[in-house]
Every structure is written in C-alpha cells, then in structure tokens.
Amino acid sequence: MNVATEFDSWAAEGRDRGMEERHWHTAKHVLARMPVEAGETVLDLGTGSGYALRALRETRSAGQCYGLDGAPEMLRNARDYTDDDAIGFVRGDFDALPFATDSVDHVFSMEAFYYAQNPIQTLREIRRVLRPGGTFYCAVNYYEENVHSHVWQENISIEMTRWSAPEYRDAFREAGLFVAGQENVPDTETEIPDESAFPTEEWEARAAMVERYRELGTLLTVGVAPS
Amino acid sequence: MNVATEFDSWAAEGRDRGMEERHWHTAKHVLARMPVEAGETVLDLGTGSGYALRALRETRSAGQCYGLDGAPEMLRNARDYTDDDAIGFVRGDFDALPFATDSVDHVFSMEAFYYAQNPIQTLREIRRVLRPGGTFYCAVNYYEENVHSHVWQENISIEMTRWSAPEYRDAFREAGLFVAGQENVPDTETEIPDESAFPTEEWEARAAMVERYRELGTLLTVGVAPS
Amino acid sequence: MKETLLDILCCPLDKAELELEVIRExxxxxxxxxxxxxxxxxxxxxxxxxxxxxxxDMRDEATA
Amino acid sequence: MKETLLDILCCPLDKAELELEVIRExxxxxxxxxxxxxxxxxxxxxxxxxxxxxxxDMRDEATA
Ligand SMILES: Nc1ncnc2c1ncn2[C@@H]1O[C@H](CSCC[C@H](N)C(=O)O)[C@@H](O)[C@H]1O
Ligand SMILES: Nc1ncnc2c1ncn2[C@@H]1O[C@H](CSCC[C@H](N)C(=O)O)[C@@H](O)[C@H]1O
Structure with a gap:
C-alpha cells in the first residue's frame, strides 16, 4: 500500500511530531470552531500523531474518539503518545471507512484529505458515517489558491488532489453534504525572518512567505450531513 | 413599536453609519466565511445601514437580497445608501418574518438578534424561511462571556437576550437548526491606546479593553437548516 | 423596491401569498x-x- | 484498543457488523x-x- 510505504518512513523520521507542531498553528483554530459537545464521538481522518483527538478530549470532553490512518507506523506512534482509554486508533483507508452508518458526530481532517484516491468517494463515506447534523471539518494547506503548495507534488509518490475553494464546495455538495462555511485560517505563528534574510533556501521573497502563511494559510471547508 | 422608537433616533443621529464602521471590523470576516454562491438569496436581519448586503452583492455576486428592520428611519437611510436593484428593504419584525417558507439561501445578522422579543420564535422563523442546507450566520457582541457588554442593557429600553455560547448552540438546536460551528471573531482594528492612557472614560484598564476586542470580539454561531 | 423582489414576501401572520396593488411607480x-x-x-x-x-398589532399609526 | 470502542467499527467492504475474537488482552x-x-x-x-x-486488497502482507 502506497500510503503505508510513504508515511511509515515519515513516522520513522519523526515527521509525525514535526507536522503536529507546524499544523497546530492553524489546526487549533479549526478545532476551536467545531461544535463538539461533551460526550460526542469524533473521527480524525489521517490522524498522524493523533494530537487533534487528544486536544478535543482535553478541552471539549469529547466522548469516544477514533484516529484512522493508513500508515501503521503513524498509528503505533500515535498510540504511544496517547494515554486515554476513550481514544482508539484504527488502520483503514479514506475510501472505505470501517465505521457504521450514522455512528459519528463529527469528522476532522488536517492536511490529509487530498491524499484520498477517490476524494468524492471519501466524502460520500464521511456523509454515510455522520449522524444527521454532524459536521466535517476539512482543513488543507495544499489547494489551488495556495500556489506555494503546488510544488509539493514533486516530493511525494501519492497523487494529490488540488481543488480550489469553490471546487471543495462543489464536491461536498456532489457527495450530499451541505456546505456550512469556508475560510482561510491564517498561520500567525510560523516565524517569518527579516527582509534581509531573503532569498532563503525555501523562499525567494519575503512577500511570498507572508502570503503563504499570513494570508492563504489553511483552507477550511465545513460540511454538514443532511437528515 | 419599541424598536422603531429606539432605533429611529439612532438612525437620526447617524449611529447607523457609526455602527457600520465599528461592526465592519468583525462583520467582514463573518461575511467572508459564508458559503454564498453567485445568484443566491440573502436575508439580513436588523440590517441597519444595509452594508452587509451591499458587500455580499459586490464581492460574492449574491442574487436577490433583503434587508429587514423594524425601524423606518434605518430603512430610509439604508435605501438612500444603496444603488442596486437587487437589494430591497422591508419593514418587519424578527418574530414574524414576512418571507415564504424555503425561499432564502442564507440569513445574516450582526448585532441585532438579541433584540428579538422571542428569540426561539425568531430562530424557528429563520429555519422556516431557509431552504434545506441554507445557513444562518448569527453574530453578536452582547453575550454572556463578554462581561464588558453586560452594562449595555442600562442604556436601552428594549430587553436584550444575553445567552452564553453554549446557550446559543442549545437554542439553535431547540429551534430545529443544526449547529455547524461557533467562534469568537476578534476585532483587531479598534485602536487600543497605550497603557498610559488608562483609565479612559470607558475603560478602567488596558487589559479589559484587550480582552473585549482582541479576545472575546464577536460571537459567531452558524446554523444550518435541515432537509 | 423592484416588483421581482416582492415575489418571496408573504403575510407575516399566516404566511400566505400577497397581492400587489400599485399606487405609484x-x-x-x-x-x-x-x-x-x-x-x-x-x-x-x-x-x-x-x-x-x-x-x-406592532404597526404604529404614526409611521405606517 | 478498548472493547467498547470496537462497537461502531464495521466491515469496510459491506459495512456489516464484526464479531470479535480475542487472542490476547x-x-x-x-x-x-x-x-x-x-x-x-x-x-x-x-x-x-x-x-x-x-x-x-489494500492490505500488504508485510505489515498486516
Ligand atoms: N488514503 C488514506 N487512507 C488513510 N490514511 C491516509 C490516506 N492517505 C494519507 N493518509 C494519512 O494521512 C496522514 C497525512 S499527514 C497529516 C497528519 C495529521 N493530521 C497532522 O495534521 O499532522 C498520514 O498520517 C497518512 O498516513
Ligand atoms: N425585533 C426586531 N425586528 C426587526 N428589527 C429589529 C428588531 N430589533 C432590533 N431591530 C433592528 O436591528 C438593528 C440593530 S443595530 C445593528 C445594525 C447592523 N446590522 C449593523 O451591524 O450595524 C437596528 O437597526 C434595529 O432597528
């Protein structure tokens, strides 16, 4: 399996914790907007280190939490980092979710959705597992408007879906989800060096880095399952 | 009518434009999150100067837009400020909306909802006029967690509803709306003077003013109409 | 207000349709x-x- | 994983219920x-x- 091969090596190199740290800059704002009530069931798609579920348990008293991932090393690490009986980790694939219909209150996914082989099928699966009125918080840094992310495809063997913001809205609707909102969540924490430091290894110009982090940030699309 | 008496004098004193200017700091972020597609119908409850509809027409190509208000002077001013055939202003009350069932794609309301005489009835009316999957973006600065707003009641004859964030979520659900999200939208633009300027006429301490604007800001609750 | 915008307006009491009588346009x-x-x-x-x-019952004669 | 957490898991193929056989706990x-x-x-x-x-069909023998 492609995903396991690619992401197991990431996990082995400690990139799971590295992603957690970087993604947290915007993921924490995304999690804070979710209408998770005490005791509700949450599913995290492409859970990586599992940080999102630990946060929702601690800050919102979420109930049963499931972290799904395709890479066994990611899951092993996530399990190690987690000391909470109400959080379970499951190996599975986005396109064939191993959860009962109507069994989940909220689905969260950070920087993972676009790895789905068939993203519309993934959205249909999310709609299926969500109870009526349940929400899908879909956060991505790789998307059409974020031109700075386009090169990422070169460094990874999995084909990534690069939708624009309107394409995300259309796809949600095509899969039968209501679109409740969409926004760019800026990353105000990644440090941007002084003008004199540019060009850096990664950034030609300071303005580009400002645009990437402070303006484009993370694209969040919020879906709601109909009755 | 209470509302007309109270708010007509505000309109006459130019407070409609004053509110527009201050509310815009957070209202623009709220409007930007709304999933308004080109051609969709939007209703603005307690429209004041009508700025929200003008913005949605200009930036999102919204279709037919309706600004409802109880105060005739507000509406007269709003009509004067608006040069757009697709925007209409209507006098009406939050508790008895004069719009057909299933006729509206999105409802917006900024700093107005809590004036409803019967807010649950207003939410039921909003649910009725929204099409399935339509959204209600409800933004308020007067709410329980914003302790700095509590004194506002002293200066106004209309009884205001002071719900907490969880009470907003509960009330939406009681009226049959799904809760898609909730957040505090900070006001990063209201100028906060230097420490040496405090106490000011309005603010004892700088920290309180920072909390009011930069942390608490505007409470946004997003509802979605079920099928 | 444009006539087309009147389409979705209804009676606030019983939500029935409204008939338009134009006096001046x-x-x-x-x-x-x-x-x-x-x-x-x-x-x-x-x-x-x-x-x-x-x-x-909310209409004040003064302004209506 | 706690047994209670297994409740909502189902077969990824036909979404039918699963039966648990414990080997070690x-x-x-x-x-x-x-x-x-x-x-x-x-x-x-x-x-x-x-x-x-x-x-x-996605299970690789090496890790499963
Ligand atoms: N089709 C698929 N099915 C299941 N998991 C997948 C997948 N494609 C990618 N993933 C997983 O998605 C994760 C993306 S990395 C993001 C991890 C975490 N959400 C964070 O914010 O840091 C990886 O752990 C990868 O193994
Ligand atoms: N019950 C009610 N029905 C209709 N309009 C009402 C109302 N209670 C208050 N209002 C209107 O709501 C407005 C609140 S002031 C806010 C105006 C505008 N949304 C802005 O952001 O600046 C006033 O114009 C007032 O007349």
Missing amino acids: DDEEILEGRLICTECGEEYPIEDGIPNLLPP | DDEEILEGRLICTECGEEYPIEDGIPNLLPP
Missing part, C-alpha cells in the same frame, strides 16, 4: 402601493419604496 | 485478536491494540 420600482394577503385580507402599505410588513 | 484493552465480518466472513487482524480494517 417609476421606471424602476414600486414607490407606493399595497400588499394584500390573499388569505386573511390584511393590508400592508408600501411607502417610499419600502413595504411595511410588521404584524398589524 | 490485558486489564484494559484488546491487544491481539480478530474482527470477523458477520456478512462476508472477511477477517481483520488486531495487532498491538490496533485493528487493521484496510480493505483486503
């Missing part, structure tokens, strides 16, 4: 008129291009 | 075992407390 819109509920017969005035659809 | 959770689909009979291993519910 220009090239663009209805300026004065009446909206009459096809169900309960209640009349709602349009003045200066703004329909007043307050429930009758 | 401690005071807290299932460590090794099998989840068997009550409909199609497909078996899904639990290893080191983590159920592998990949569709069988």
Whole structure:
C-alpha cells in the first residue's frame, strides 16, 4: 500500500511530531470552531500523531474518539503518545471507512484529505458515517489558491488532489453534504525572518512567505450531513 | 413599536453609519466565511445601514437580497445608501418574518438578534424561511462571556437576550437548526491606546479593553437548516 | 423596491401569498402601493419604496 | 484498543457488523485478536491494540 510505504518512513523520521507542531498553528483554530459537545464521538481522518483527538478530549470532553490512518507506523506512534482509554486508533483507508452508518458526530481532517484516491468517494463515506447534523471539518494547506503548495507534488509518490475553494464546495455538495462555511485560517505563528534574510533556501521573497502563511494559510471547508 | 422608537433616533443621529464602521471590523470576516454562491438569496436581519448586503452583492455576486428592520428611519437611510436593484428593504419584525417558507439561501445578522422579543420564535422563523442546507450566520457582541457588554442593557429600553455560547448552540438546536460551528471573531482594528492612557472614560484598564476586542470580539454561531 | 423582489414576501401572520396593488411607480420600482394577503385580507402599505410588513398589532399609526 | 470502542467499527467492504475474537488482552484493552465480518466472513487482524480494517486488497502482507 502506497500510503503505508510513504508515511511509515515519515513516522520513522519523526515527521509525525514535526507536522503536529507546524499544523497546530492553524489546526487549533479549526478545532476551536467545531461544535463538539461533551460526550460526542469524533473521527480524525489521517490522524498522524493523533494530537487533534487528544486536544478535543482535553478541552471539549469529547466522548469516544477514533484516529484512522493508513500508515501503521503513524498509528503505533500515535498510540504511544496517547494515554486515554476513550481514544482508539484504527488502520483503514479514506475510501472505505470501517465505521457504521450514522455512528459519528463529527469528522476532522488536517492536511490529509487530498491524499484520498477517490476524494468524492471519501466524502460520500464521511456523509454515510455522520449522524444527521454532524459536521466535517476539512482543513488543507495544499489547494489551488495556495500556489506555494503546488510544488509539493514533486516530493511525494501519492497523487494529490488540488481543488480550489469553490471546487471543495462543489464536491461536498456532489457527495450530499451541505456546505456550512469556508475560510482561510491564517498561520500567525510560523516565524517569518527579516527582509534581509531573503532569498532563503525555501523562499525567494519575503512577500511570498507572508502570503503563504499570513494570508492563504489553511483552507477550511465545513460540511454538514443532511437528515 | 419599541424598536422603531429606539432605533429611529439612532438612525437620526447617524449611529447607523457609526455602527457600520465599528461592526465592519468583525462583520467582514463573518461575511467572508459564508458559503454564498453567485445568484443566491440573502436575508439580513436588523440590517441597519444595509452594508452587509451591499458587500455580499459586490464581492460574492449574491442574487436577490433583503434587508429587514423594524425601524423606518434605518430603512430610509439604508435605501438612500444603496444603488442596486437587487437589494430591497422591508419593514418587519424578527418574530414574524414576512418571507415564504424555503425561499432564502442564507440569513445574516450582526448585532441585532438579541433584540428579538422571542428569540426561539425568531430562530424557528429563520429555519422556516431557509431552504434545506441554507445557513444562518448569527453574530453578536452582547453575550454572556463578554462581561464588558453586560452594562449595555442600562442604556436601552428594549430587553436584550444575553445567552452564553453554549446557550446559543442549545437554542439553535431547540429551534430545529443544526449547529455547524461557533467562534469568537476578534476585532483587531479598534485602536487600543497605550497603557498610559488608562483609565479612559470607558475603560478602567488596558487589559479589559484587550480582552473585549482582541479576545472575546464577536460571537459567531452558524446554523444550518435541515432537509 | 423592484416588483421581482416582492415575489418571496408573504403575510407575516399566516404566511400566505400577497397581492400587489400599485399606487405609484417609476421606471424602476414600486414607490407606493399595497400588499394584500390573499388569505386573511390584511393590508400592508408600501411607502417610499419600502413595504411595511410588521404584524398589524406592532404597526404604529404614526409611521405606517 | 478498548472493547467498547470496537462497537461502531464495521466491515469496510459491506459495512456489516464484526464479531470479535480475542487472542490476547490485558486489564484494559484488546491487544491481539480478530474482527470477523458477520456478512462476508472477511477477517481483520488486531495487532498491538490496533485493528487493521484496510480493505483486503489494500492490505500488504508485510505489515498486516
Ligand atoms: N488514503 C488514506 N487512507 C488513510 N490514511 C491516509 C490516506 N492517505 C494519507 N493518509 C494519512 O494521512 C496522514 C497525512 S499527514 C497529516 C497528519 C495529521 N493530521 C497532522 O495534521 O499532522 C498520514 O498520517 C497518512 O498516513
Ligand atoms: N425585533 C426586531 N425586528 C426587526 N428589527 C429589529 C428588531 N430589533 C432590533 N431591530 C433592528 O436591528 C438593528 C440593530 S443595530 C445593528 C445594525 C447592523 N446590522 C449593523 O451591524 O450595524 C437596528 O437597526 C434595529 O432597528
């Protein structure tokens, strides 16, 4: 399996914790907007280190939490980092979710959705597992408007879906989800060096880095399952 | 009518434009999150100067837009400020909306909802006029967690509803709306003077003013109409 | 207000459709008129291009 | 993984319920075992407390 091969090596190199740290800059704002009530069931798609579920348990008293991932090393690490009986980790694939219909209150996914082989099928699966009125918080840094992310495809063997913001809205609707909102969540924490430091290894110009982090940030699309 | 008496004098004193200017700091972020597609119908409850509809027409190509208000002077001013055939202003009350069932794609309301005489009835009316999957973006600065707003009641004859964030979520659900999200939208633009300027006429301490604007800001609750 | 915008307006009381009676209009819109509920017969005035659809018991005579 | 957490898991193929066979557990959770689909009979291993519910055609023998 492609995903396991690619992401197991990431996990082995400690990139799971590295992603957690970087993604947290915007993921924490995304999690804070979710209408998770005490005791509700949450599913995290492409859970990586599992940080999102630990946060929702601690800050919102979420109930049963499931972290799904395709890479066994990611899951092993996530399990190690987690000391909470109400959080379970499951190996599975986005396109064939191993959860009962109507069994989940909220689905969260950070920087993972676009790895789905068939993203519309993934959205249909999310709609299926969500109870009526349940929400899908879909956060991505790789998307059409974020031109700075386009090169990422070169460094990874999995084909990534690069939708624009309107394409995300259309796809949600095509899969039968209501679109409740969409926004760019800026990353105000990644440090941007002084003008004199540019060009850096990664950034030609300071303005580009400002645009990437402070303006484009993370694209969040919020879906709601109909009755 | 209470509302007309109270708010007509505000309109006459130019407070409609004053509110527009201050509310815009957070209202623009709220409007930007709304999933308004080109051609969709939007209703603005307690429209004041009508700025929200003008913005949605200009930036999102919204279709037919309706600004409802109880105060005739507000509406007269709003009509004067608006040069757009697709925007209409209507006098009406939050508790008895004069719009057909299933006729509206999105409802917006900024700093107005809590004036409803019967807010649950207003939410039921909003649910009725929204099409399935339509959204209600409800933004308020007067709410329980914003302790700095509590004194506002002293200066106004209309009884205001002071719900907490969880009470907003509960009330939406009681009226049959799904809760898609909730957040505090900070006001990063209201100028906060230097420490040496405090106490000011309005603010004892700088920290309180920072909390009011930069942390608490505007409470946004997003509802979605079920099928 | 443009006539097309009146389409989704309804009686605030029984939510029935309204019938339009134009008193004064220009090239663009209805300026004065009446909206009459096809169900309960209640009349709602349009003045200066703004329909007043307050429930009758909330209508203050001074401004309506 | 706690046994209570297994409740909402289902077969990724036909979404039917799963039956649990425990091989090894401690005071807290299932460590090794099998989840068997009550409909199609497909078996899904639990290893080191983590159920592998990949569709069988995506399961690589090396890690499953
Ligand atoms: N099709 C698929 N099915 C299941 N998991 C997948 C997948 N494609 C990618 N993933 C997983 O998705 C994760 C993306 S990395 C993001 C991890 C985490 N959400 C964070 O914010 O840091 C990886 O752990 C990868 O193994
Ligand atoms: N019950 C009610 N029905 C209709 N309009 C009401 C109302 N209670 C208050 N209002 C209107 O709500 C407005 C609140 S002031 C806010 C105006 C505008 N949304 C802005 O952001 O600046 C006033 O114009 C007032 O007339």
